Amino acid sequence: MTFTIEPITHKFDNEIQAIIDGKTKPLGALGQLETTAKAIARVQVTQSEQLARLVIKKPALIIFAGDHGVAAEGVSIAPSEVTGQMVANFATGGAAISVFCRQLGWDLSVVDAGILHKPSPELNVIDQHLGNITQPLHLQAAMTVETVKEGFSKAKSLISKTKKNGCNLIAFGEMGIGNTTSSSAIMAAVMNISAVETVGKGTGVSDDVVKKKQQVVEQALKLHADKLSDPIQLLACLGGFEIVQITGAMLAAAEDNMHVVVDGFTCTAAAMVAIQINPAVKDYMIFAHCSGEQGHQKMLTWLTVEPLLSLELRLGEGTGAALALPLIQASVAFYNDMASFEQASVTKVV
Structure with missing residues (x-):
């Protein structure tokens, strides 16, 4: 696509x-x-x-959720089941991002990009399921190239509907246990640096888990080394279902002349791949904040961009992007x- x-x-x-x-x-x-x-x-x-x-018209924030096979390696503080539980929390208004969106006037929607436990129909979660969980990226490709393309297609369709609703500024959040490992691998591949320079504590893991994450990322980079120069192959090898759809959504939003507010570490990883696919997308991006994840400032420096906020956030969900809206409106x-x-x-x- x-x-x-x-x-x-x-x-x-x-x-x-x-x-x-x-x-x-x-x-x-x-x-x-x-x-x-x-x-x-x-x-x-x-x-x-x-x-x-x-x-600025009808700002919309879309959370994409996906489960990661690499989570079984103990790279996060939580099991994969928490992804689905948090999706329900988003949809029922109890999460930080739900609170901020209500406070600040974002139209919030939640997308099942591919999670283990499908949400109840009454939650009105948008079904863009690409699979229940990705493959462990350090042992094989996380997904097929065909799945990446399917994710792009689903994302593009959703952005088109959002545009038709009158929105011209859009932000993305993410939820997926294990996705900072995937994001660290993407960052390392794009920037051609080591896992030690990219892997951080994510949602707050121990030093031993950080070392495990570094080992997993290094193993993934070596396994897929011959494919990582192509951004679509890179997403297939190292990405998550939610990261794929965020990447596609960013590109689709720019295609529709919408402003794209970029959240933290994982969304910036998606933005880096989107820029590789089509460099013109970068000028449509507003970088919301610098997160507390140790690799994020390195990403922003590499991209030569200045974020609006620096609050030491490391929650994900799109919280930094949500909080940037009053500054964008003030501009x-x-x-x-x-x-x-x-x-x-x-x-x-x-």
Whole structure:
């Protein structure tokens, strides 16, 4: 499956910057809010008459959940059964992400991308099941290439429906016991670094478990070494059902000219693969936060991006992305409504 993403135009960069610089403030005084506003404007401004006003419409956050065969190796503090239990918690409104979405105005939905224990029908979890659990990535490919393509197709269809509902800003969360091991392997493969540099404590495991995770990742990297230069093969070998669908959803959202808010470690791993598949997707991304997972800052540095927040979060679920929404809205609000020096009859500060 291919994703046709329109590269953003830099045609109006000077005009956008002039609007930002013309507000009643010293140059650059709103810091990252200014760079965020400019990034949003670049996506939205395709004609000069659109310069004056930006808009964020019906922000949506989608959690993709998937189970990982590697979890049986003891790389997490919890068994795979917890994935399904947390899916129910998301759907009934009891999880952190549920609370934040209610507070901040996100439209939250939950997707079964492939978990061991299927959720009850009354929970209204979206069924995009690719299988019950991936294969252990250090022993064989986590899934087939055909499964990756099926995941992309399902993700693209879901994004299309979300776009039709009026959304133009979307974020993704994830749930999957063992998925930081998968994400660490993806990071190591993309950045061509060792497992020691990528593997962290995840949700809070012991030092012994960290060593086990490092060994598993190194074994996976050696096993699949001849396939990791191709991003689709990389996902098949090292990914999870939820990571595959997040990757596809990011690409599909950019194809639909939507802003993509990138959450923490696992979602950034998906973003790295999406950028490998189509580099144009990066300009549609807003990186929400730097998580407490030890490899995440290295990812962000490698991508040369600045996150909006740094709160030492390491929960996943999309919590960092959710919390970034007020800052994104503030970026749009000052661009739209803050007076210029001329409008306010204020002497311009240079």
